[in-house]
Amino acid sequence: MNVVHLVAISALSLFGIGLYGLWSGRNVLRWILAVGLMETGINVFLVLTGWYPGARVPIITESFSTSGPVPFLDPVPSALVLTSIVIGLGTTTLALALAILHARSHGTLECEADPETAEVLE
Amino acid sequence: MTRLLAALVPLGIVGMIAFFLFTGETGDRMFRGRSELGDTFSRRAVRSDPPNRLGPGSRGLENAAANTVTAIVLDYRGFDTLGEVTVLFAAVAGAGLALFGRRRRRGKAAPVTPSSLILTAAAPWVFLFLFVVGFAIVLHGHLTPGGGFPGGALLAAGLVLLMSASGHESSARRLHLLEGLSGFAFVAVGVAGLVWRDSFLAHFGDAGALGAFWSAPVTILLYLIIGLKVSAELTNAVRTLANVEDPTTEEVP
Amino acid sequence: MTWIILLVCIPLVVGAVAVVTVRDLLSAIILEGVVSLSAAVLFLVLGALDVAITQAVVGCGLTTAVFLYSWRRLPEKAREVSHD
Structure with missing residues (x-):
């Protein structure tokens, strides 16, 4: 058990909390918030996979010079997460637009469960 | 239960x-x-043998951007970034379509709430500050952390601020033109890489010395394009969500 | 170094729990911003500076702004606290 594992647990629990929020509520805006939480958790987890104690920032600065392996944080997950964050904003915007549409046509953000599904769950 | x-x-x-x-x-x-893949990217040794020495002033690298993440995002994984920008565009366009749709033709604008004196007085100065900082971040994307996405978001923040201070929205047509032109420029740079080098979006021309401002010119150009595109895109997104008509006057279709 | 990382994890998880449990929608939106900001600080401490800046500006700033803009445009009834 070390730092990596604790941060990984935090990231995973963020994912789990988001899943719970998605599952428990009926409010559309809350669903979007929950998906955002899951996304944050996954992003943290991905960046963490490239980290190790003593990893340096993946930028070549003045004092840096090497001919062997590079002591950087793995830059590939960082690049992936960079993409993911921006796409997250786009999808959130689209989801919010749809939520506003729903709220206007139904007058509320609450979503009612399909009667048959509700029967099964009760 | x-x-x-x-x-x-x-x-x-x-x-x-x-x-x-x-x-x-x-x-x-x-x-x-550490992974072998990450190390290969860090040493700029994907298409050719690794250089003898990697450090400030190194020449003849595949990509001379000092920031490794920038080199990956814009060069090695550039096609993915093109897809990302496309997704952003599609999402924002979809949001606009969902909220306005056919209604736009009627020309019914959202009610304008008068902005406060503090906002109107401070907006131009804050905009100036955001503009300068945003462009600085975009143009130094190959050397320092940041780059086109946060820089473009800062530019968009400045534009949104100016919009909400002046009360009237900035011309939608100009924003769409900027979006389209920068998207086209992105693809054009990619095709140039295909023509002069081996692959789509590959860095062509002289890469320069690592760490200098004029290193990796194609990367600078691409980040500038992305910065402009992202700023137009995000301004559009906020404009779309802010200009939805007041729900109290809305009749249920 | 280690304890900073652990210190940042606390607002991350506690904020996330608060987002799904708090009753007021506006509070939930602001708390989501807090979670995003903690994630940005965590990225900073881990050394992923590019990701940290992008998360702070896009994930924390703009996403919250977009949420607030759309919250303001919701019908009055939809903003109310849900009773389930």
Whole structure:
């Protein structure tokens, strides 16, 4: 058990909390918030996979010079997460637009469960 | 019952993932930190042999951007970034379509709330500041952390601020033109890479010395394009959500 | 170094729990911003500076702004606290 594992647990629990929020509520805006939480958790987890104690920032600065392996944080997950964050904003915007549409046509953000599904769950 | 299920199922899923990660060989491999792939990218040795020395002033590299993440995002994984910008465009356009749709033709604008004196007085100065900082971040994307996405978001923040201070929206047509032109420029740079080098979006021309401002000129150009595109895109997104008509006057279709 | 990382994890998880449990929608939106900001600080401490800046500006700033803009445009009834 070390730092990596604790941060990984935090990231995973963020994912789990988001899943719970998605599952428990009926409010559309809350669903979007929950998906955002899951996304944050996954992003943290991905960046963490490239980290190790003593990893340096993946930028070549003045004092840096090497001919062997590079002591950087793995830059590939960082690049992936960079993409993911921006796409997250786009999808959130689209989801919010749809939520506003729903709220206007139904007058509320609450979503009612399909009667048959509700029967099964009760 | 439902609530208990809602709590138990995520717990089970997360617990299962955690179990596999922390006990087996997968976890060891996952949390080793370094990967051969990352090292190859860090040393700019994907298409050719690694250089003898990697450091400030190194010449003849595949990509001379000092920031490794920038080199990956715009060069090695440039096609993915093109897809990302496309997704952003599609999402924002979809939001606009969903909210306005046919209604735009009627020309019914959202009611304008008068902006406060503080906002009107401070907006031009704050905009100036955001504009300068945003462009600085965009143009130094190959040397320092940041780059086109946060820089473009800062530019968009400035534009939104100016919009909400002046009360009237900036011309939508100009924003769409900027979006289209920068998207086209992105693809054009990619095709130029295909023509002069081996692959789409490959860095062509002289890469320059690593660490200098004029290193990796194609990367600078691409980040500038992305910065402009992202700023137009995000301004559009906020404009779309802010200009939705007041729901109290809305009749249910 | 280690304890900073652990210190940042606390608002991350506590904020996330608060997002799904708090009753007021506006509070939930602001708390989501807090979670995003903690994630940005965590990225900073881990050394992923590019990701940290992008998360702070896009994930924390703009996403919250977009949420607030759309919250303001919701019908009055939809903004109310849900009673389920």
